[in-house]
Amino acid sequence: MGEFEDAWEDEIESEGEAIDGDAGEGEDGMDIDEVMPAIEESEEASPAPKAFIPGTHVLAKDEVLEPDDTVYIMRHSLDVTWSCLSFDVLRDNLGDERQRYPATAYIVAGTQADRANNNELSVYKMSSLHRTQKDGDDSDSDEEDNEDDLDEDPVLESRSVPHNGGVNRVRAQPLPLSFPLPPVSQPYYAATWADTGKVHVWDVRPLIESLDTPGYSMDKARTGKPTFTINSHGRTEGFAMDWASSGGANPSALRLLTGDIHSKIYLTTTTTSGFNALSQPFISHTSSVEDIQWSPSEPTVFASCSADCSIQIWDVRTRGRQSVTGIDTAHESDVNVISWNRSTTYLMLSGGDEGGIKVWDLRSVKKRGAPSDNPSPVATFAWHKAPITSIEWHPTEDSVFVASGADDQVTLWDLGVEQDDEEVSAPMNETEDGDREVPPQLLFIHQGQKDIKEVHWHSQIPGTVISTALDGFNIFKTISV
Numbered sequence: 039m040g041e042f043e044d045a046w047e048d049e050i051e052s053e054g055e056a057i058d059g060d061a062g063e064g065e066d067g068m069d070i071d072e073v074m075p076a077i078e079e080s081e082e083a084s085p086a087p088k089a090f091i092p093g094t095h096v097l098a099k100d101e102v103l104e105p106d107d108t109v110y111i112m113r114h115s116l117d118v119t120w121s122c123l124s125f126d127v128l129r130d131n132l133g134d135e136r137q138r139y140p141a142t143a144y145i146v147a148g149t150q151a152d153r154a155n156n157n158e159l160s161v162y163k164m165s166s167l168h169r170t171q172k173d174g175d176d177s178d179s180d181e182e183d184n185e186d187d188l189d190e191d192p193v194l195e196s197r198s199v200p201h202n203g204g205v206n207r208v209r210a211q212p213l214p215l216s217f218p219l220p221p222v223s224q225p226y227y228a229a230t231w232a233d234t235g236k237v238h239v240w241d242v243r244p245l246i247e248s249l250d251t252p253g254y255s256m257d258k259a260r261t262g263k264p265t266f267t268i269n270s271h272g273r274t275e276g277f278a279m280d281w282a283s284s285g286g287a288n289p290s291a292l293r294l295l296t297g298d299i300h301s302k303i304y305l306t307t308t309t310t311s312g313f314n315a316l317s318q319p320f321i322s323h324t325s326s327v328e329d330i331q332w333s334p335s336e337p338t339v340f341a342s343c344s345a346d347c348s349i350q351i352w353d354v355r356t357r358g359r360q361s362v363t364g365i366d367t368a369h370e371s372d373v374n375v376i377s378w379n380r381s382t383t384y385l386m387l388s389g390g391d392e393g394g395i396k397v398w399d400l401r402s403v404k405k406r407g408a409p410s411d412n413p414s415p416v417a418t419f420a421w422h423k424a425p426i427t428s429i430e431w432h433p434t435e436d437s438v439f440v441a442s443g444a445d446d447q448v449t450l451w452d453l454g455v456e457q458d459d460e461e462v463s464a465p466m467n468e469t470e471d472g473d474r475e476v477p478p479q480l481l482f483i484h485q486g487q488k489d490i491k492e493v494h495w496h497s498q499i500p501g502t503v504i505s506t507a508l509d510g511f512n513i514f515k516t517i518s519v
Contacts, residue, residue: 091474092423092447092483103485110170112139112502113514114192115486120149120156122506123491126210126228128161128246129498131219136499140190141167143496143513144249145504146228146242148205157205158198159230161245164513166193192513197245199261203234206275210242211292212283215433215497222247227265229281229294235273237296237306238264239313266313268296270304278303278342282332295340297327303342305354322350322361329375335383343373349388351403363405367412369394375429381436389426395419395441397453421480422447427490428505433497438481438519440503442493448505448512450482450519481518 090103097103105113125147132142142165151157168190211227213219220226226243244256278297297303302319325346333339338354349368350361369390379385386398396415403413424444432438437454455478487507496502501519505512 090485091476092445092485105486107170109482109517111515111517112141112167113170113512114164114167115510115512116162116164116192116194117510118147118149118162118194120151120158121508121510122147122160122205123150124148124205124207125492125494125504125506125511126208127494127496127504128210128226128228128242129213129217129219130246132498134216134498139167139169140165141499141502143167143499143502143504144246145511146208146210147506148201148208148230150204154203154234155200157201157203159201159205159208159228159240159242160196160198161242161249162511163195163249164192164511165195166190167513168192194511195249197248197256199240199245201230201232201238203232203236205230206233206277207231207279209279209281212281214283219243219246225265227281227292229279229296231276231279231296233275235271235275235298237268237271237276237279237294239266239268239294241265266306268294268304268306268313268315270306270315270317270319271296271298271300271302274298274300274302276327278327278330280330280332280340282337282340293332295330295332295342297323297330297342299326301325301327301344301346303327303330303352318359320352320359320361322352322364323348326372328373331376331378331386333383334378334380341376341378341386343368343376343388345372345391347371347373349373349376349386349398351400361406363403365398365403365413368396368398372425374426377430377439379431379436380433381431385431385436387429387431387439387441389429389441389443391425393420393422393424393426393443393445395422395426395429395451417453417479419451419477419479421449421477428492428494430494432519433495434500435519440493440495442490442505444489446485446488446490446507448484448487448490448493448503449480450484450503450516451479452481452519453479455479455481482516484512484514484516487512 125145128144128146130144145162148159149157209229222243225241228240228242230238244261248254248256276298280295282293292308294306301323304319306315323344323346325344327342327344330342341351343349347369348364348366350364352361368388370392372391373388374391375389377387384400388396397417399416422443422445426443428442430440438452440450442448489508491506493505502515
C-alpha cells in the first residue's frame with residue numbers, strides 16, 4: 039500500500055514550531071485564560087487643576103488654557119469674517135434685569151477688512167445664549183434650569199451696510215435706562231470713526247428690524263448711506279468719540295464729541311432740522327486724543343484723555359475752547375481710555391499705555407489758576423502688563439468695573455473689597471507659594487482671546503460682559519458679578 043499523502047501538508051506545523059498543548063489546558067483538558075497579576079490602584083490622587091495666573095505662570099509648548107466652566111454662568115465665543123476693533127451694545131425690547139436663559143443680545147460693530155471697500159457696519163444678533171453646562175451638576179436641579187442648560191451652540195446673525203474705510207470706533211445713540219427701543223419708524227443712530235478721517239452717523243433701526251421680522255424689506259435710501267457725515271477733521275483719523283442725550287424733556291436732542299490724532303476735539307449737535315457740526319475745535323491737548331466721556335450729571339461738561347499723558351475736563355460754554363481743569367500727568371505714558379462713573383459721579387477710571395489702572399476723585403481736581411499740586415489717584419492697580427485697551431464702570435454697581443488689556447486679559451474688579459486683617463501684613467506682590475499677589479479687588483480674569491480691543495457691560499442683562507478681539511466676540515457672565 040502506498041504512502042498516504044496529506045492534502046493539507048503545508049498547514050501542518052513542524053515539530054520545532056509546535057506549541058505545547060498542555061501549556062494552555064487545565065487538568066481536565068479545557069482551555070483556561072492566562073492569569074495576569076492584579077493591577078494595584080494608585081493611592082495618589084490626580085493633581086487638582088491649578089488656576090493660570092498671568093505674569094506668574096507661562097504656558098509650555100503645545101499647552102493651551104482650558105476654561106473652568108464652574109465659574110461661568112454663561113460663556114460663548116462667536117467668530118466673524120472680519121475682526122472688529124470696536125463695538126457697542128444696542129438697546130432691545132426684551133426687558134431689563136433679564137436673568138433667564140437662553141439669552142439674546144444685539145450689538146453694532148465695524149470691521150477692519152483687508153481692503154477699504156470690503157468694510158462694513160454690522161448689527162449682530164446673538165441668540166441661543168444658553169447657560170454654561172458644568173460637569174457634575176446636581177441631578178436634583180430644577181427642570182427649568184435643565185432646559186436653560188441645553189448644550190447648543192449660539193446663533194450669530196447679522197445685517198450689514200457697506201462702510202468706506204476701516205472702522206476705528208463705534209458708538210450707539212444713548213437711551214435712558216428702561217427707555218424702550220424706538221419704533222422702526224424712528225431713527226436709532228450709531229456713529230463710526232473711519233480711518234479715512236470721516237465720522238459717519240447711521241440709522242441702524244431698520245437693520246435691527248430686519249433681524250427680528252422675517253420678510254422685512256429695508257429702505258436702501260435710509261440705510262444704504264450715512265444719515266450725516268462730519269468732515270470737521272479733514273483727513274485726520276481718530277478714535278475718541280462719545281454721545282450724550284439731553285434725556286427727559288427732549289431725548290432726541292443729541293450731542294456727539296469726536297477727537298482726532300492731531301489733538302483736536304469737535305462737537306456736533308442736533309436741531310429740529312438735523313445734525314450740525316460746529317467748526318471751532320477744543321484745543322488744550324498737545325497729542326492724540328484717545329478717549330472722550332460726557333459727564334453723567336452735567337450736560338455741558340466732558341472729559342478727554344490723550345497721548346500727552348493728561349486727562350482734561352471741559353465745559354462747552356467756555357470761550358476759547360480751552361479745558362477748565364485737568365490732571366496734567368495722569369499716567370507716565372499715553373492715557374488710552376477713561377470711564378466716568380454713572381452713579382458716583384465724582385469717580386473716574388483711567389487706563390494707561392504702561393498697563394496701569396487708576397481711580398480718580400474729581401473733587402480733588404482744582405480749576406485752572408488755583409494753587410494746587412497734581413492730584414493723586416485714590417487707587418492704582420498695576421496688574422496688567424501691557425496697554426489697557428478698554429475700561430468701563432458697571433452700569434448700576436458703582437464700585438465694579440471691567441478692563442481689558444493687550445496682554446489678552448479681561449479683568450473684573452470691585453473697589454468695595456478690602457484685604458483681610460491677616461493679608462494686610464503679608465509682603466506685597468507675593469503669595470504663600472511665592473506667586474504674584476492677586477489684589478483683593480480683582481474678582482475675575484477672563485482669558486482665551488487674542489489681541490482684545492474693547493469690552494462693554496450689557497446693561498439689560500446684569501453682569502454680562504461682551505468683548506471683541508482679533509478672533510471674534512466673547513460674551514460671558516461669571517459667578518463673581
